[in-house]
Amino acid sequence: MSPGAALTASRRVPAPPPRGWARRAKRHRMVIAAFCTLVGVACITLLPFYWMFSSSLRTMENMFSIPIQWIPDPLNWQSYVLAWQAQDFTRYFLNSGFVAVAITLSNLLLCSLAGYSLTKFHFRGRGLMFILILSTMMLPLEVTMVPLFLIIKQLDWANSYQGLIVPFLVDGFGVFLMRQYMLSIPSDLIDSARIDGASELRIFWMIVLPLCKPALVALAVFTFREAWDMYIWPLIIITKDSLRTLPLGISLFMSSYGTSWDQLMAIAVLGTLPMILLFFFLQRAFIQGIAATGLKE
Template sequence: MGRPMRHRGALVTYPLLFAVAFVGLLPYYWMLSCSLKTNDNMFLVPLQWIPNPVNWNAYGDAWRAQDFTRYFLNSGGIAVAITAGNLLLASLAGYSLCKFRYFGRGALFLMILSTMMLPLEVTMVPLFLIVKTLDWPNTYEGLIVPFLVDGFGVFLMRQYLKSIPNELIEAARIDGASELRIFFQIVMPLCKPALAALGVFTFREAWDMYIWPLIIVTKDSLRTLPLGISLFMSSFGTAWDQLMAVATIGTLPMILLFFFLQRSFIQGIAISGLKE
């Protein structure tokens, strides 16, 4: 009876998963398809799902129209810096909240969790005033430092660290290891799945960041890729083929990152979600 039941379940599950995957991937296929069309063929009725003829000129034209090499490097450097800072600081905070006992630990953790309920739009004005006071507009510091750690990262690492036995850390302390040595040589290597998951989340958010750079950046040399993409939209019209070409290139780093880290990503999320 078990095998027929599994087969019947598969007959329902797989078509449903295929439908969800199809709906999720359709916008990406349309973006790629539009990047290979001319503007004249973009909105034909009926829609042209397969480009005919295939036009690769949009990629070269887009890259020559703006300094996208600079924008791409800016987004990459900022995303890497924010991700590295988040992995380190969130791990340290999670380690403290999970493995040390001190007064107010629970209340502090609840305060950190409460920050996850506040979107950037709520904290944007006070955050901008702080950055302005520090004279950080139009600087890499203003783009990076405000996002070096967030509540979600601390929560994820704290939950995952609960899966590491306290006896392992106590044994290292008895052997005379310092807390920093325990953290970097014992705890961090055991946290690779959670670090991979947090790294993917953080890098994606930093790579796609648009509102904050739009507020504090006016220099062209500091523009990020999302800001560069928006340059194709103006009151004089939209270069849809070039916009789609750059958007297609902009999705590649995230696709590659998830492809190489997907196993650790899923494992880290699964284990973190099981801990109370």
């Protein structure tokens, strides 16, 4: 080989990688970046919950120590026992559970019935009715609290389960959620059942509800969480200790004489367990129900 040919060969630029490989590498980098971002957001979101759990295991002497003891030493499990014995928390848990389950079941039934009528029945004013239902979502509880309290007082439902449950038997968001999901159910399926002689109640119960399982799970999780965490309304209408819900019971730990922060955090951890377990077992159907509500008519 001549010297000129050797010099040319040494200066030869290597061939660029295939274009498909470059696209795959770029896609992999984007996936890794998205994964790292989601992990960071998840850590930021979970940090307050871990701090709450960590604080429940600290002693009062180490509660506000600097630096923060993320892993308490020693572990103070006694705070859970003392917190549970400090008040009648068994009663508070049962009250919150009963109210949350009753409100959830009523919303599942009534909101699904409303969604079925708004999607599978054609009547004058259907669109206007749906708009009016949506408009109720724009009014926070603080706006309707005074007239609602006056109604409950006139009905003599203060200090009763009726006063806690009846005002929340149906919710505009639940109607919206069920309507949006039921839009994906073919109307031909409903018409075929009607031709076969099935009643509307049978169609709703045997055909529509089984197809709406993901939306029902999503609605159940949303409604149960709202009812379980409800604080302002029970604070207004409940004065009897036997009817207090869990959020009201937790507030008893805070007083002008001092706050037992370890016990407060311990009972707060116990209060979050039902929601964590509910979402853990229903998360797949919950995500399916939320994803399907974006379907349009």
